[in-house]
Amino acid sequence: MSQINWYPGHMARARRLLEGQLRAVDAVVELCDARAPLATRNADLARLTRGKARLLVLNKADLADDAQTARWLESFRREGLTAMRFNANGGKGRDVLAKIEQALRPAAERYAARGVKKTLRAMVVGIPNVGKSSFINRIHGGGIAKTADRPGVTRSNQWIKINPYLEILDTPGLLPPRLDDQSAAKLLAYLGSIRDQIMDSEALAGELLSLLMEIAPDAARARFKLSAGDGAAPHELLEDACRGRGWLLSGGRCDLDRAAALVLDEFRAGKVGKITLERPRG
Numbered sequence: 338m339s340q341i342n343w344y345p346g347h348m349a350r351a352r353r354l355l356e357g358q359l360r361a362v363d364a365v366v367e368l369c370d371a372r373a374p375l376a377t378r379n380a381d382l383a384r385l386t387r388g389k390a391r392l393l394v395l396n397k398a399d400l401a402d403d404a405q406t407a408r409w410l411e412s413f414r415r416e417g418l419t420a421m422r423f424n425a426n427g428g429k430g431r432d433v434l435a436k437i438e439q440a441l442r443p444a445a446e447r448y449a450a451r452g453v454k455k456t457l458r459a460m461v462v463g464i465p466n467v468g469k470s471s472f473i474n475r476i477h478g479g480g481i482a483k484t485a486d487r488p489g490v491t492r493s494n495q496w497i498k499i500n501p502y503l504e505i506l507d508t509p510g511l512l513p514p515r516l517d518d519q520s521a522a523k524l525l526a527y528l529g530s531i532r533d534q535i536m537d538s539e540a541l542a543g544e545l546l547s548l549l550m551e552i553a554p555d556a557a558r559a560r561f562k563l564s565a566g567d568g569a570a571p572h573e574l575l576e577d578a579c580r581g582r583g584w585l586l587s588g589g590r591c592d593l594d595r596a597a598a599l600v601l602d603e604f605r606a607g608k609v610g611k612i613t614l615e616r617p618r619g
Contacts, residue, residue, distance in 0.1 A: 341522040341531060342515065351509040354494055356385060361458060362506060363444035364390040366437060368463035368472060370528055371401035371422060373614045374409045376521035377530065381513045382462050389460075390440045391419065394433065396468045398422035405613035412617035425471035434476050434499070441503070458496075458504045465510030466530045473497055473507050524614050529605050542597035543571030545604060546578065548614065556610040560603065575600070 365386040370377040374395055393413060398406050406422050413420040419440065423433055441457045448455045461469050477499055495507045510530070516522040525531050527545045549557035550567070557563060562581025565573055578584070578600060579591035586592045603609060 341519060341526055341536060347509065348511055349514075351494070352381075352385075352511055355460075355462070355508055355511070358460070358494060358506065359386065359389070362389065362460040363457050364392065364437065364440045364459040366392045366394060366440075366459055366461045366472075366505075368394045368396045368461065368467045368469050370467050370530070371395040371398040371406050371409070372612065373521075373524045373528060374413075374617075375615050376518075376524040377464055377467055377528065379462075379464050379511055379513055382511060386460075386462065390443060392436055392440045393418050393420040394472065395420060395422045396425050396472060399424040399427065400607040400611060402611050402613040405616065408617050409613075423472070425468040425475045428475060430476040430478060433472075434503075437476075438503070456502060456504055458506065460506040460508060462508055463510060464512055464525070464530050466528065467510070469510065470507060473505055476505070527601070527604065527614065529601070533601070538597040538601065539575060539593050540571065542600040543575040546574040546600060547571045549604070549609065549612070550574065552614070553610060553612050556612065560609045561600065 367378070367382065367386075378393075395401075395406060395409060410420050410422065419436070421433065421436055437459055441459065444457060461473060463469050477497060494509070497505045497507060499505055512525075512530070516525070522531070523541075523544065526533075526536055526541055527548070533541075546557060546561065546563075547570075550563070550569075561578040563574060563577050564581065565577040569577065575593060575596055576591050579593065579596045582596070582599075584592045584596045584599065604612075
């Protein structure tokens with residue numbers, strides 16, 4: 338599979354805008370995908386927001402392996418990060434709101450000591466398609482931020498009033514300008530954080546099947562009706578899924594375009610099972 342890189346012009350503009358607005362916020366809420374909590378964190382964002390009170394949210398936790406999510410939370414705790422699991426499509430907004438208010442407490446106390454009554458502000462950041470807008474809708478209690486299950490929907494920053502004392506800034510998803518770690522870039526591609534149209538979807542789906550056969554073989558075999566033996570090449574696994582699921586053209590030929598799209602879509606939607614692609618060190 339060819340080198341993966343995606344940094345459209347709107348990301349460069351959004352990064353400059355984010356830098357300018359950092360002085361206006363009291364805390365940063367960073368979202369990552371619980372299925373790949375390391376690959377879906379942008380180190381560039383961590384550098385930009387250094388010095389701000391922080392909360393790391395492992396979103397889409399309902400799609401990840403619960404035991405692995407617990408290990409990741411412990412790993413981040415050892416690094417000194419405040420982290421929590423969350424499901425923006427069904428979690429309790431008040432739980433994460435309490436964590437945000439906890440992160441904002443030092444700023445509130447500083448303002449109070451000076452006799453200042455001020456609406457507190459937090460910025461929500463993360464790479465594309467980790468669920469930032471869905472997250473904001475959940476804590477707001479309504480569909481105020483535009484959402485879609487694809488990267489690049491949010492193109493500009495938007496202030497959203499959560500209550501009389503708190504405003505949240507929704508920001509576009511930002512990737513690093515260069516994806517030097519191609520192993521991590523593949524995980525981003527599997528999860529839909531990189532636009533599918535710039536990649537070879539058949540190669541991507543085949544490699545995803547190969548990874549699933551390593552970390553969750555029973556689930557992969559059951560979902561995609563795989564019969565190929567261990568060590569099958571990615572293209573062989575995709576063809577095997579075509580035959581197993583009946584994704585065939587006239588004459589019994591494999592419909593590889595359809596197979597690639599469905600393998601990726603079904604994995605991203607959690608239909609293969611609760612699967613974590615990365616394991617914490619130690």
